[in-house]
Amino acid sequence: MQTSPPGAGRRRSFVQVLGRRRLAILAVMLVVVGCAGLAAFAFRSVPPQIRVAGLENGGVLNGAETKNGRLELVAQGGTSLDGLTVSLDGEPAKTRRDGDRLLVETPGLDDGAHELTVAADGNLGLTQTTRRSFTVDTTAPRLTIEKAQAESLRAPATIRGHVEGARTVTVGGAEVKVGDDGAFSHRLAEPAPEVEVRAVDEGGNETAENATVLVPYPDTRAVHITAIGWTSKALRDPILKMAEEGRINAVQLDIKDEDGEIGYDSQVPLARKIGAAKGYYDAKKALRELHERDVRVVGRIVAFRDPILARASWKSGARERVVQDANGAPYGGGGHYGKLSFTNFANEEVREYNMDLAVEAAELGFDDILYDYVRRPDGRMSSFTFPGLGDRKPTERIASFMAETRERVRPEGAFLGACVFGVAATRPTEIAQDIPAMAEHSDYIAPMVYPSHWAAGEYGVSNPNADPYKIVKRSLADFEKQAKGSGAVIVPWLQDFSLGVAYGDDEVAAQVKAARDNGMDSFILWNAGARYHAGGLTPRR
Template sequence: MPVRLDWKKLFLNTSDASGAPDSSTDAADSSSNRSPRRPLVILLAGVLAMALVVGGVLLVRQHSGADFRLAGASAGGVVNASAVGKGGVEVTAPEGEGLHGAEVTVDGKRVPVRTTGRHLTVGLDGLRDGTHELKVATEGSMLGGSELTRELKVDTTPPKLAVADTEGRSLRGPVTVKGRAQDAAEVTVAGRKAHVGKDGAFSVTLPRPPAKATAVATDKAGNTAREDAVITVRRPTLRAVHVSGQAWASDQLRKPVLKLLKEHRINAVQLDIKDELGEISYDSKVPLAKKIGAAKGYYDAKKAIKEIHAAGGAVVGRIVAFRDPVLASASWKDGHRDRVVRTPDGGPYGAGSKYGSLSFTNFANKDVRQYHLDLAAEAAKLGFDDILYDYIRRPDGKLSSMSFPGLGKTSPEDSIAGLVARTRAVAREHGAFLGVSVFGVAVTRPKEIAQDIGKFAKQCDYIAPMVYPSHWAEGEYGVSDPNSHPYPITKKSLADFVKKTRHTDAQIVPWLQDFSLGVSYGDAEVAAQIRAAEDDGIHSFLLWNPAVRYHGGALKPMK
């Protein structure tokens, strides 16, 4: 509160050097014996008071700060980096008192301010860490102005944070993140509070590895340091065979696959979720799938997953993405034509191609993208261990001959890689790995069908290149007849993928050929491809045969 001035005591009393009343001034002086100096003192005091007012010299009412409010500093007067970055500290004057024209100094030097009524913002840009004196002096009335003096401690130095790289064992199990945060009062990782020791060492156990975990260290002043925790969970060796939805429903085709699994020749089954026809093989509950009639229910997803798990295998759910005649046709019919890849004149793309018109959906359309995110989330919740995209690309052909409504200035490569990133987050949330099937030529020709391997490798757990010998042209990689020489074409092409993904966490799980096309393939040809991959340091693979009949003799039992 303002200091109360008692004018009578201030000007009429006299004191000796000790501060006690003059002994000659007592009750007896009220009579005729009153000291002759009193009238003179009164007169001088009155003249001095009038001179102070008339001369414009104002007495200052000192404020301890109780009447002023200070925002942007802690109760202890500490100003952190956040407060400095947001403009400094704010002073609010007592009710009925304005701050217009106030003089503000820090360490005796005037500083820039912004004033609005009773509020005054003091900029602290460039102020070094340490203790400083803030002074706000206001103009006043006849009785004087007001002054606020406050000691401020500026502390903008964040804690020193370092997070150790972490490798988890499973996407569905706990993982412990460790690190050190010097001068931190609190540390959180992915929103969970960590235990912090006296030396700053901390640890926190997360229920499962997230796609991204940010560590945040906060000191007593409120300064923060952030660092993303690198949590790597490598997909264990994967040896699987492709099985379509309808094939799984056939005892004649399903049982031989389960036999390979029980003999440990494979350790996983790739089971179709959505195929090249756009049909979903189980009874999907995704609203758009039900609306367009895509869910066919060829097999019971939970039952199939349980059976494969019981036989000791994992389940890789394949989602054929943008080759989808069911969604394309239904969308065109219902007026949602931006869901379809178009020609420059607005028609459906693909007429005259091997796929036919209304065969490719538009990867840039938000409904199409959400459809695949929903399918991936549903499958991971059902218990599929992996989500494996196929046809995650634009159609073959010249880019100038097709149109993708909604793409804007984003490149097709970036747009598709963005969906891969979003899908990985969804899959990880429910404990599933994410793989991406790509053309063999994509490693050297990323724009041919909008599959940029370098970008994909940063957004998925593994790349599955289709390096079928029958699909390479004569002379590719210096091999005159790739189809007749499965070992060299497989080894040379996969070497490029290994090189391209070397500085990422993505693994290579190639699609290998177990079918005959022009050249008869048996145990020897399949085994040659597996050996070529191993010589490149790759021990995982997926075998493809559209008829779902595999050469078990080419598969050595796993230990």
């Protein structure tokens, strides 16, 4: 029989007594603090009730959501934000109070799983904790898009591409089906020149790119004529005869010229307000007369050289529309354009005015809108002030002007071109004509490669004016390189006037051949008086 060791009874009695004393103390506490005190005691024994703003437990933070580098904690259920200890992935986190939120600094979180721990001191020295798990995913979907092609501006086009890691893909705002291999396609009934394709993954990361829709620019062999010139039977009839003989298939007819005059009765409000709409010719009648002969009509808009708009703007106090010199006076035109000749390409009202004219002309039925003087004045940038330009580059604003215009005239069925200086291929900043940038937003680039305008020795040609084939061929090769990959074609302006050297059929034919030897079948002949050497052009049927 086992017996208890000496003193065992006394120790048992002591424990029993101590237990009874604890119960007695607890009973006294209940009496003293009452039920409310007990409730407070119990409340302080539960984990802190915390919500992470914008993030559910087990949720995902994407690239955009991690850029601010912090999480926002919001107290719930009566939990106080005071005295909380926060850890991120087991390491103490830096916090700061911001009103009813506790901001947790989270700089440089890596992609993957993370855990946020929030601790608060409880009763009897106990620590209560709440844990929230989340995942960081900053990797956006990978998106590749093929350049689409349509047969005409009114024909449908199909956007095709491939995506990796996306939950949804939209083309022009419409959600499209993505195959198991990541391939997708979407047919556009009437495509814009650029269509946004957007891919979004499970975490909300986005990748957006513009799909380019290319429409082959038609073969265009044109001659220039002014608005007043078109009203002259003596000038108009020989041009129509050239079209009937198949020597040309297009006419470049001025919409707005170097004086700022609009050839037809434009209904654009600003044009009418400043007296620019002259109504020299009936646009609908002229277009019908040419289209009935299967002749395309290229409408030329002299954009930023506009004395009528410049004078009206300066007089009315809208001086931000005008190019100014370094002292804030109107730009003097370098002595050959005249004062108040250049409007400000950076001004939204000036840009809108020209785009309104472009859209109106496209709606009337002009096949092309061809901007001329789509540039800044030539000279040192320090000589000018362009209100509203800010820290943006002139080349960027000119290119964006082309982009905005094409978005507006393409739905009306018109192509968009830009006249550029011959030197722009190698010296883009001289007049803010960046050929690759402009080509991205144009259907064609029209370089003025007139032999008489080149200095001796350019492109290794000792006397360019006397050697039209060589200077045109070499200079156009540079433009072809600059526009490569953009989808834009080169439609050169060729010289049919005499300046220092007499030009006739042979000189015109030499330039046409030089363009063709560069793979360029389209061209526009320039003669200010609209009198052309038809014999320099081979009839085509």
